[in-house]
Amino acid sequence: MDWAIETFNLTKIYLSLFRRRRLVAVDALNLKVPVGCVFGFLGPNGAGKTTTIMMLLGCVYPTSGDFRIFGRSIRDMGVRRRIGFLPEKFQFHDLLTAEELLWFHGRLTGMDRHTLARRVPEVLEQVGLSARARSRVREFSKGMQQRLGIAQAILHDPDLIILDEPTSALDPLGRRDVRDLILHLKSRGKTVFLNSHLLSEVEMVCDEVAILRGGRVQRQGGLDVLLQVHPVVDVELVERSEGVMQAVRAMATVISEDGTRFTAEVGSEEDIPALARCIVQAGGDLIRFAPRRESLEDLFVRVVEEHE
Numbered sequence: 001m002d003w004a005i006e007t008f009n010l011t012k013i014y015l016s017l018f019r020r021r022r023l024v025a026v027d028a029l030n031l032k033v034p035v036g037c038v039f040g041f042l043g044p045n046g047a048g049k050t051t052t053i054m055m056l057l058g059c060v061y062p063t064s065g066d067f068r069i070f071g072r073s074i075r076d077m078g079v080r081r082r083i084g085f086l087p088e089k090f091q092f093h094d095l096l097t098a099e100e101l102l103w104f105h106g107r108l109t110g111m112d113r114h115t116l117a118r119r120v121p122e123v124l125e126q127v128g129l130s131a132r133a134r135s136r137v138r139e140f141s142k143g144m145q146q147r148l149g150i151a152q153a154i155l156h157d158p159d160l161i162i163l164d165e166p167t168s169a170l171d172p173l174g175r176r177d178v179r180d181l182i183l184h185l186k187s188r189g190k191t192v193f194l195n196s197h198l199l200s201e202v203e204m205v206c207d208e209v210a211i212l213r214g215g216r217v218q219r220q221g222g223l224d225v226l227l228q229v230h231p232v233v234d235v236e237l238v239e240r241s242e243g244v245m246q247a248v249r250a251m252a253t254v255i256s257e258d259g260t261r262f263t264a265e266v267g268s269e270e271d272i273p274a275l276a277r278c279i280v281q282a283g284g285d286l287i288r289f290a291p292r293r294e295s296l297e298d299l300f301v302r303v304v305e306e307h308e
């Protein structure tokens with residue numbers, strides 16, 4: 001397997017002034033992000049996501065541990081050129097126009113004029129800013145600035161795109177555009193490492209996620225696998241019956257109950273037909289029986305709360 005990112009016990013400890021207090025921001029992190037994967041790096045506020053990203057970019061020096069990007073050290077300039085980055089708190093030169101800003105960033109990465117003349121209008125189009133190419137950045141709304149930040153991150157056609165909260169300021173249409181853009185990048189074999197609190201979005205685009213808490217990874221893996229663990233079924237009956245509820249409780253965990261409706265969690269996919277049979281045999285008349293997988297939000301809340 002080729003890895004875009006691999007970390008080995010990567011650790012960052014911040015020491016306060018005069019070293020009186022230690023803060024373990026990232027604690028022995030072991031991540032493996034395959035090439036071509038859309039990877040969601042999740043966790044509550046202060047979990048250590050941005051600190052990890054800053055280490056991966058070579059902007060924050062690890063206290064201990066190590067990491068590789070495409071099998072190389074971040075000191076390797078060749079590898080740096082293959083990374084595109086949207087910072088969490090970006091601050092652009094706001095007297096420049098969108099077009100000028102992209103030219104400036106492009107020149108900094110070493111792109112030539114010929115490539116930039118083609119590429120700048122292309123990325124502005126991709127993030128929906130073509131009509132504002134000649135407007136100054138200071139006139140842009142927050143969402144427009146975020147779009148420009150994404151354009152800047154993909155301008156030099158990098159192989160690894162790191163996005164620290166790419167959609168926090170975007171309207172629903174903008175979020176959909178970014179989702180499509182990420183899927184387009186993936187279809188071209190790019191690796192996207194993104195950090196977001198918008199879990200329904202993450203669920204739509206990511207292949208794999210890691211859930212971080214207190215600097216440690218609590219869960220990591222493919223979304224299919226992580227969310228397949230506890231299937232849940234939404235049930236509605238014609239009439240509420242204690243007999244049915246008792247029979248259900250004997251084989252499943254009832255997560256919520258509301259009149260004639262309830263939601264039950266079963267151990268595995270195979271238990272779903274058995275649950276339906278059990279309800280009918282106990283005399284329940286079904287109106288609705290809708291199995292679904294656990295949502296990423298359900299999983300996130302469960303993981304974060306179980307470690308509190």
Ligand SMILES: Nc1ncnc2c1ncn2[C@@H]1O[C@H](COP(=O)(O)OP(=O)(O)OP(=O)(O)O)[C@@H](O)[C@H]1O
Nearest residue numbers: 014023024025043044045046047048049050051052
């Ligand atoms: N430069 C710094 N000096 C001291 N402590 C820091 C520094 N940067 C981050 N921290 C601390 O490290 C911890 C992790 O912060 P980080 O910004 O990585 O979290 P995050 O997961 O990105 O959170 P959010 O979701 O809020 O963006 C926090 O407790 C934070 O206070």
Ligand SMILES: [Mg+2]
Nearest residue numbers: 049050051088
């Ligand atoms: Mg952050």
